[in-house]
Every structure is written in structure tokens, then in C-alpha cells.
Amino acid sequence: MTTTASLSGYLTEIGHVLNVRVYFEDTDFSGVVYHARYLHFMERARTDFLRLRGIDHRTLAAGGFGEPMAFAVRHMDIDFLRPARIDDILEVRTETLLLGGARIVLGQEIRLGATTLVTAKVKVAVISPEGKPRRMPERVMAVLGAASAAPQQPPA
Amino acid sequence: MTTTASLSGYLTEIGHVLNVRVYFEDTDFSGVVYHARYLHFMERARTDFLRLRGIDHRTLAAGGFGEPMAFAVRHMDIDFLRPARIDDILEVRTETLLLGGARIVLGQEIRLGATTLVTAKVKVAVISPEGKPRRMPERVMAVLGAASAAPQQPPA
Amino acid sequence: MTTTASLSGYLTEIGHVLNVRVYFEDTDFSGVVYHARYLHFMERARTDFLRLRGIDHRTLAAGGFGEPMAFAVRHMDIDFLRPARIDDILEVRTETLLLGGARIVLGQEIRLGATTLVTAKVKVAVISPEGKPRRMPERVMAVLGAASAAPQQPPA
Amino acid sequence: MTTTASLSGYLTEIGHVLNVRVYFEDTDFSGVVYHARYLHFMERARTDFLRLRGIDHRTLAAGGFGEPMAFAVRHMDIDFLRPARIDDILEVRTETLLLGGARIVLGQEIRLGATTLVTAKVKVAVISPEGKPRRMPERVMAVLGAASAAPQQPPA
Secondary structure, three states: OOOOHHHHOEEOOOEEEEEEEOOHHHEOOOOOEOOOHHHHHHHHHHHHHHHHOOOOHHHHHOOOOOOOOEEEEEEEEEEEOOOOOOOOEEEEEEEEEEEOOOEEEEEEEEEEOOEEEEEEEEEEEEEOOOOOEOOOOHHHHHHHHOOOOOOOOOOO | OOOOHHHHOEEOOOEEEEEEEOOHHHEOOOOOEOOOHHHHHHHHHHHHHHHHOOOOHHHHHOOOOOOOOEEEEEEEEEEEOOOOOOOOEEEEEEEEEEEOOOEEEEEEEEEEOOEEEEEEEEEEEEEOOOOOEOOOOHHHHHHHHOOOOOOOOOOO | OOOOHHHHOEEOOOEEEEEEEOOHHHEOOOOOEOOOHHHHHHHHHHHHHHHHOOOOHHHHHOOOOOOOOEEEEEEEEEEEOOOOOOOOEEEEEEEEEEEOOOEEEEEEEEEEOOEEEEEEEEEEEEEOOOOOEOOOOHHHHHHHHOOOOOOOOOOO | OOOOHHHHOEEOOOEEEEEEEOOHHHEOOOOOEOOOHHHHHHHHHHHHHHHHOOOOHHHHHOOOOOOOOEEEEEEEEEEEOOOOOOOOEEEEEEEEEEEOOOEEEEEEEEEEOOEEEEEEEEEEEEEOOOOOEOOOOHHHHHHHHOOOOOOOOOOO
8 A cells, every 4th residue: 555545535334534634724723623624625535536437527517427517615513512623533425325417416524533423414416617507427427326345444 | 996806705784795606627527616616705705704703713723602612513404506607706694593501593595686596504513622522602603693793795 | 996806915016905805714723813824824925016017927828928937935034922713804015125036035024903913035936837936027027027117005 | 454544644864755736726726726825835844754753743833852842834945846637646745954043945846757846945943822932842853853763755
């Protein structure tokens, strides 16, 4: 295993797990993580979930899955339960809750050890470069819907 | 009017309006504003709403309203309807929807001209420096609850 | 004067001044502004300096000044002298030090009242959408080089 | 090796190497990484360099190395040579160039494969919580100055 292998997290039977470190840049004057930063952590996790299933943003934008397209967040419902602090290593867990023709609903959770810090329900749509809604390409649907036959475990 | 007067926006009969410019830093690779940046715009607006009512974060943290305390976002429900773009001047509108002893619920809306781009319901709580929930000080309640007698208009 | 007029700062005889508020998002765990945020403040000031001279990024990228192009920072030499804090209103001062065919050198200073917090020398180049260096268009040169005949004062 | 082991990079004979992924949040409207984000990547690398040598920000701030203190960036000289793009995995290399009683000078380089994208010379000082300059504690000096006896290799 190379040093970059774990950068993208790992797939589970029902989704994906990404470890994220809290740095100076993520904290604010109050001493804990700035609330909007959790959305960054969740976006990184969604990106790496897709990446490990074979879909990356650059290819998507370049038309590698049909016409050029991108994912856009349409709705978020977020509970900020407990704060994360500098130096923490967080675990971002992502699951597909619903997979429709025009949108995906994901459940995301940020944990510190056994403690849940943030939970979110995220609705994502596929859009054209001009921002018009698009149907999700079959290939993307197939990739996202299929539970990985042999779920990858966290490397020992 | 000085050049900094309008930096904090203005109070309305039922809330507050802040104008925000979209810069390079707010956009991403997709060409539009990164979704988490709207939370920054809304946090700036909440801060300036409080500021124009006489409450600033530094005084709050230093115990100027009783024991040292801070506001923390507990819940957000956000609809991302249309994207903002570089150079846009956005209008962030904030209203108090509910004012309880331990939390405030605010309604926020980001507009470009007559078009609504983002709407959010934001639940904010008062916490101690250690993150414990605190009752909202009477003085803060009074300030937030009172509709300004003579609402300030946008300077002509 | 509308509430948005002062959002872009104002031109001076030799450059530009922009007022910037420090918000939660700009601070970190140490209680002061995160060092990289000063680069954001300086980028906003450069953008508004160009804007008040009639050049905006969207038009530039769309080919409104010849072929599509963008400005890119090539070099920065930055002194972080004193920290800014939450709620501060900073003044970002920008001057053109050198205006060549392929690059601009700007001097930038961030002040809190009479105190200088950060100074920087910034070398900016014009590039194509693919990142290739380009000669600066005559029209951009003319606009940037010409000291405004009647320098705008801060609105009283 | 656990999945989080490589999160902090690894020590080399003369410094430290950290791998960083470029996400949506790091890019801007121009299609490449926003210039100030490279300072974040370099700050993460400095933090992890210290961490692997046994110094973390929380302990430092809590007085674990004598009086409470923090590191603050005093000067940066940065060359932005080539842009990074979304999905790139960058390598941030850090070396101690000078280690004095009141400051450290570090050399940092961001690479994509064999290509150097950004280089920087960074002067860092030790300060009190009130921002006053402090002498670097012996223990911090010792830790930073000592080349690790058996430099850790990237895990195979």
C-alpha cells in the first residue's frame, strides 16, 4: 500500500468512509471547527466515494460519461451536535439513501471515535455546465447503485 | 455616511439585509459559487444583524453580556435553488422566526436582484466557552426581540 | 449613494482602497486571523481595483478584452507584522508599482487604523484559459496605467 | 498500518513529506487551485511535520511545552510556478533551513509528480497567546533540530 492509497478512504458494503484531519484552517475564534467546514469534509467524502466507484469530477466535466456534466447540491438538512477540535481525526461516513433518475439522496455522518458530531441528509442533482438539470447517465446510476460485490475493508 | 457604514448592512422592520460581493475565493472549478460559501455569507449576515443591534462576538466572548458565551449553529435546513457567479452582488436577508430562552430560529434568504438563490432555516443556540448550552441573557433577548422602533432604511 | 456603492472600495490618485470586515470565517483557533486569509483580502482588493477601472473577471474570461484570459498570481512576498481580530474593519491599500507587457507588480498593505498589519509585493501575469502566458492587452494596460484624472475620494 | 497512519505524511532524513488531494473547495472559477489554498496545504504540512516530531498545536497552546504558546507565520516568499487541478494528489515537501532561538525558516515545495508547482520560504516565530514574541523552548528546539536517527520511509 502506497502512502496515497488511504487518501480516498474506503468503500463499505453500504457506502464509504473517509478520515479527515482537523487543521488550523478549519477552526475559528471560538476554538472549535467553523460550522461550514463540515460541509467541506462531507463534500470531500462524496467526491472520494464517487472516485472509488470510478467517477471523477474532471472526467465528468469533460464529457467522459456522456455530455459534460457535474453534480450539484440541491438540499442539505444538517444537525451540528458536537464540535470537532484542532488535531482531531474525524471519520466521515456516507451512504446512498435514494438513487433516482435525476437526483441522489445521501446520508452523511461525521464521527470522532464513537461520538457522532454532525449528521446530514444531502440531495444531489446532475446538471449541465449551464446549470440545467440532467438525467443521471445509466453508467453513473449503475456504478452508484451497485453495492460493491466484495466490500473493501480498511487496510490493516 | 462613511465608506464603512454600509459594510454591516442595514436593519429592516423585521430583520436585516446585507450585500455581499462574490469574489474568486467563493467560486469553484464548476464556474459557480461553492455550496458551503453560502453558509459563510449567511453567517456574516447574522453577525452584522447582531452587531447593528449592539451585540458583537468579541464582547460576547469576553463576558460583556454576563458570563462569557458564544452563538453556535445547531441545525440548518438549506435549499440551493440557483447558483451565484463571480462579480455578483448578493443580498442576504435575515429574519427572526422564533426567539426562545435557549435558542433562536432565523430565516435567511440569498437573492440576486429579484431571484432567490438560496433559502435556509437556521437554529442557533447560546453556549459557554466549553460548549455547554446556556440560557440566553435577558439583554440579548430584549435586543433581538425588539423590532427597531424606527427601522433604518438603505441609505439613499 | 446606494448601499452597494462602497462594496468595491474607491480609487485614489495612485491606487485603490478597500474596507474589509473580519468575520468568524477569517479567524482560527489561535484567536486571530488565519494567515492565508490576508491573501483573500488582498485578492478582493485587486479585483475591485480592476473593477473600478472597468475590468471584471467575467468579461476578461469571456474574451471581452481580446482572447479569453485571466490574471494569475506569480509571486508574493508577504510580511505578517501584526494580527487582525474578529469584528475589525481593515483597510486594504493597493498601488501599481510596475506595469510591464507581461506582468504587473502591485504593492499591497493591510491596515487597522494607523497600524500596518500586513504588507505584500504581488506579481501578477496574464494567462490564457490553458495557463499559457499572454501579453497584456493594450486596453488593459491603458486602463491600469492611467492615473485617474480626477481621483475619487472616499464618499463623505 | 491503519487507514489514518498516512494522514500525517512521513518524516525524511531532512524534513517531511505530506500528500494532499485537491478537492472542489480548493479550486476557483478559473478552473485551477485558488492561490491562497497552497498556503493551507503548506500549513497542514508544517503542522504534520511538528506532529510527527511530537509537537501538536493543542498541547502547545495548553502550555505543554512551558508557557502557553503558538507558532505564527511572520514572512512568506512564494513562487506560484504552475497550477494544480481538481483530483490531483500533490506532494508537499518541508525542510528546516534555519533554526534560531526566536524563529524557524522552512523551505517548502509543492509537487505534482516530478513537476514543481509552488515553492516557498516561510519564517515562523513562537508567540504568546497575546501575540508577544517568545524564545523557542529548548525542548521544541531539540525536537526540531535533531535529524531523526532512523528516517521513516514512505510505507511500502
